[in-house]
Amino acid sequence: MAIADRTDPVRAWLAAAAVGLVALGGGALAFPGRVYDRFVWQYFWGPVYADANGARCAVMDGGTAELLFESAACEAALARGAIYAEPGYTFVSEAGYAVVLLFMLVGVYLLLDRLGLGERRGFFFALLPFMFFGGALRVVEDANDAATAAGIEPLLSYPTNVLVISPVIYVSMFVLSLAALLGSVALSRRGAIERYEPTLAAVGTVILVLTVGYLGYLAAATEYVGFFPQMPVLTLGLASLLAGGVYLAIERSRPGLNAGTRYIGLVVLWSQAIDGVANVLAADWATAIGLPFAYSAKHPVNRIIVGATETVFPPSVIEVIGDSWPFPLVKLALAVGVLWLFDESIFAESRRYALLLLVAIVAVGLGPGTRDMLRATFGI
DSSP states (O other), X not given: OOHHHHOOHHHHHXXXXXXXXXXXHXXXXXXXXXXIIIIIIIIIIHHHHHHHTTOSEEEEETTEEEEEOSXXXXXXXXXXXXXXXXXXXXXXXXXXXXXXXXXXXXXXXXXXXXXXXXXXXXXXXXXXXXXXXXXXXXXXXXXXXXXXXXXXXXXXXXXXXXXXXXXXXXXXXXXXXXXXXXXXXXXXXXXXXXXXXXXHHXXXXXXXXXXXXXHHHXXXXXXXXXXXXXXXXXXXXXXHHHHHHHHHHHHHHOTHXXXXXXXXXXXXXXXXXXXXXXXXXXHTSTXXXXXXXXXXXXXXXXXXXXXXXXXXXXXXXXXXXOSOTHHHHHHXXXXXXXXHHSOHHHHHHOHHHHHHHHHHHHHHHHHHHHHHHXXXXXXX
């Protein structure tokens, strides 16, 4: 028998994870200035550290991390060459997160394969509430920041609030979702319930309702959290119209594109539309829909789209329609590409892996989109 035939893929995955952690840790110990300070801290931990403490930026100067809360101080630190990190994302951090996500997807696939789970489409739909919950949970940290700014003790303080800040929140959500999945499966296999998917969906729905309910309580009981219902109404309404229109157009002109994903494809379109519409409403049309604030893009891709729009269109047009409106069009175009890739053959070849990838695709759209929508809904 060949060596490759005797290799346990789970053990190979665990070995690869161990090698990666040892290499990163060893590099940080051997070359702390280059590996830790200018890579791990600057692009990954520094932004989280600044965000968790409500700082404008964090700088590493002489081996010591410092939080800065004024724009002028951040600009001065950057000018003197300090290692600089601010809340948000860079191309380096997003590339790193993408690599980790792909690696973790392989690990989750191996786990599901070992447990014999994830081959029914109900698995995908049962995880939808958790995707909304992830975005809502991130808004709890936004409420924390608003409480701190108002001089009130927040629900979660540093370092506990790191668990609900990107990208750590993805780890938190993975652990919660996995625990709910394993618990539901255990009940099913013991005969307490017939199928695990409805129970899994119910758990996700309950924690989602509790989280949004907590934010609603803050809106009713405090002055630092508001309530602007037009945001979720417009976001969900416009996203549903866009996603439904694109799905029906595909169904009438190229029904083969929907043959593989079926109604999951509609959810893929809807998730990306929510992300795109919420972004545009919060950034460009906030005043027009009655919001007393506006947000700016944090992701590099968003900023590139904004920059390209400002380059192509004159200021007179930008003043009327804004500069973020191409974002939902790009998101929907990418979603159509997903439907094209996930045809019937990929489901026939590996239904479990196809469903897992679709869960990840929807999560990276629905999570940020829900966060943008709810953050504007509660004015935090």
